[in-house]
Amino acid sequence: MTTCTCAYHDQLIEIRRKLHTFPEEGWSEFTTTAFLIGKLREYGYEVLTGTKVINPENCLGRSQKVVEAGIEAARKNGVSEELLNEMEGYTGCVGVLDTGRPGPTLAVRFDIDCVPVEESKDESHIPAKEGFASTRPGLMHACGHDAHMSTGLAVAHWFADNKGELCGKLKILFQPAEEGVRGAAGMAASGIVDDADYFLGAHIAMMCKSGELSVNPYGFLCTTKLDVSFTGRPAHAGVEPNAGRNAMAAACNAFVQLLGIARHGSGMTRVNVGQLTAGEGRNVIPSHALMKMEVRGETGEINQYMYDSAVQIIQGCALAQGCEYKIEKMGEAVDLTNDPELVDVLKQAGQAVEGLTVREDPMNFGGSEDATILARRVQAHGGKAAFFVIGADRPSGHHTARFDIDEKALDTGLKVWTNAISLILKK
Ligand SMILES: [Zn+2]
Known part of the structure; x- marks a missing residue:
C-alpha cells in the first residue's frame, strides 16, 4: 500500500516556511489563497473559489475591514486583479481532481488562517533563527495551519502524480477562518461536500507527540x-x-x-x-x-x-x-464522532508507517474545531467522516509566541494521508 513520499519532502518544508512568513487572519487570506490556487492549477486541478465554495449567507465573524486590508495586501504582493475578481471577496479554495475511473468521492480539509499573536524574535526560536519568522507584526501561524497547508499541497501533488493507480475523485478543501470557528459553516452551506462519500480532516501536534497518531480523538467541544x-x-x-x-x-x-x-x-x-x-x-x-x-x-x-x-x-x-x-x-463548531470504518482506515494507514505509534485510545482533543461542521454535513448526507491528530513535538503551546513544530512530523503526516487516500480510493 505504501507509496514513497520522499519526493515531496523538500516541497513540504519549503512551502511551510514560505507560508509561515506571511500569516493572514481569518477571511483576509487573499495572498495565501492566491498561492494555493496557483499551486493547485500547476498540479492540474480544477479550482473553485469565491461563492462557489463559500455561501456568503453563512459566513460567521467576517469583518469587512479585515477583508479589505487583506485584498490591499494581496495587491501589494502582486496578486492579479483577475484572481481577486475570481475570489469575489471570499478566501479559501477547493481543488478537484477526478481519476476518470468510477469510485467514491473523498473530501479532505486543510485550514489556512493564522492567530493574532506576535511571534518571538528570540534566537532559540527556530523560525527566527533560520529566517522564516512572521514578517507581519501581531500575526503568526501559531497553530500549525502553515503545516496543514503545506501538507495539503503535498497531498494534492502526490495525488496528481499517482492518480493512475487510484479511482474516484479527490476534493481538497482549503478552508479560511478556522480560528474562532468561523469559516466552515459558509463552506458547508455552499454544498461543496454534499457529494462526498468520505471526509477526512486532521490537526498537527495538539495533545500528540512526534511519532504518535491519534485516530479516534474525542472532546471536540x-x-x-x-x-x-x-x-x-x-x-x-x-x-x-x-x-x-x-x-x-x-x-x-x-x-x-x-x-x-x-x-x-x-x-x-x-x-x-x-x-x-x-x-x-x-x-x-x-x-x-x-x-x-x-x-x-x-x-x-x-x-x-x-x-x-x-x-x-x-x-x-x-x-x-x-x-x-x-x-x-x-x-x-459541533462535536464529532468518527465513523468506525474510517478509524480502521486511519489505523491501517498509520500502522504502515515505520516507527509510528497508532493511538486508538480516546485522547482528549480539548478544543473546538469547525471541521466538525463539514464532517457533520457529510455524515448527514450518508457519508463517513473522521478527524485525526498527527503528533508533533512543539517547544511551546498552540497560540503562543514560541509555538513551532518538529518538521519531521510533516513527512510522517504526509505518509499517513497518502496511505489513507490510497486505501479509500484504491482501484
Ligand atoms: Zn488550529
Whole structure:
C-alpha cells in the first residue's frame, strides 16, 4: 500500500516556511489563497473559489475591514486583479481532481488562517533563527495551519502524480477562518461536500507527540462564539445622570454573572468573556458596551444549555439597567464522532508507517474545531467522516509566541494521508 513520499519532502518544508512568513487572519487570506490556487492549477486541478465554495449567507465573524486590508495586501504582493475578481471577496479554495475511473468521492480539509499573536524574535526560536519568522507584526501561524497547508499541497501533488493507480475523485478543501470557528459553516452551506462519500480532516501536534497518531480523538467541544452589544442612553454625569442608561454597568454585571453559570452535571462546559469595551468618556454615562464571549459544551445539548443560560443573564442585566442588547453569532463548531470504518482506515494507514505509534485510545482533543461542521454535513448526507491528530513535538503551546513544530512530523503526516487516500480510493 505504501507509496514513497520522499519526493515531496523538500516541497513540504519549503512551502511551510514560505507560508509561515506571511500569516493572514481569518477571511483576509487573499495572498495565501492566491498561492494555493496557483499551486493547485500547476498540479492540474480544477479550482473553485469565491461563492462557489463559500455561501456568503453563512459566513460567521467576517469583518469587512479585515477583508479589505487583506485584498490591499494581496495587491501589494502582486496578486492579479483577475484572481481577486475570481475570489469575489471570499478566501479559501477547493481543488478537484477526478481519476476518470468510477469510485467514491473523498473530501479532505486543510485550514489556512493564522492567530493574532506576535511571534518571538528570540534566537532559540527556530523560525527566527533560520529566517522564516512572521514578517507581519501581531500575526503568526501559531497553530500549525502553515503545516496543514503545506501538507495539503503535498497531498494534492502526490495525488496528481499517482492518480493512475487510484479511482474516484479527490476534493481538497482549503478552508479560511478556522480560528474562532468561523469559516466552515459558509463552506458547508455552499454544498461543496454534499457529494462526498468520505471526509477526512486532521490537526498537527495538539495533545500528540512526534511519532504518535491519534485516530479516534474525542472532546471536540461544541461551541458558540458571540458578540454581545449593550446600548443605553448617554447623559451628563453631573447634570442629569438619571437621564442616562448605563450600558457599561449592564455589561459588567453580565460579565460577572456569566462566569457563575452553574456547571452541567452531564459533561464538560466552558464560558469565557475575552474582551469588553465600553464607554465614551469620563463624564458621560456610558451608552455602549461590546462583549466578545464564547460558551462551550461537551455535547450539543450541554452547549445549548450554556448558550441559553448566557442569553438569560444578558437579557436580565440589560433589563436591570434599562438597556437594549443585541446578540450576534460569530462562530460555531459541533462535536464529532468518527465513523468506525474510517478509524480502521486511519489505523491501517498509520500502522504502515515505520516507527509510528497508532493511538486508538480516546485522547482528549480539548478544543473546538469547525471541521466538525463539514464532517457533520457529510455524515448527514450518508457519508463517513473522521478527524485525526498527527503528533508533533512543539517547544511551546498552540497560540503562543514560541509555538513551532518538529518538521519531521510533516513527512510522517504526509505518509499517513497518502496511505489513507490510497486505501479509500484504491482501484
Ligand atoms: Zn488550529
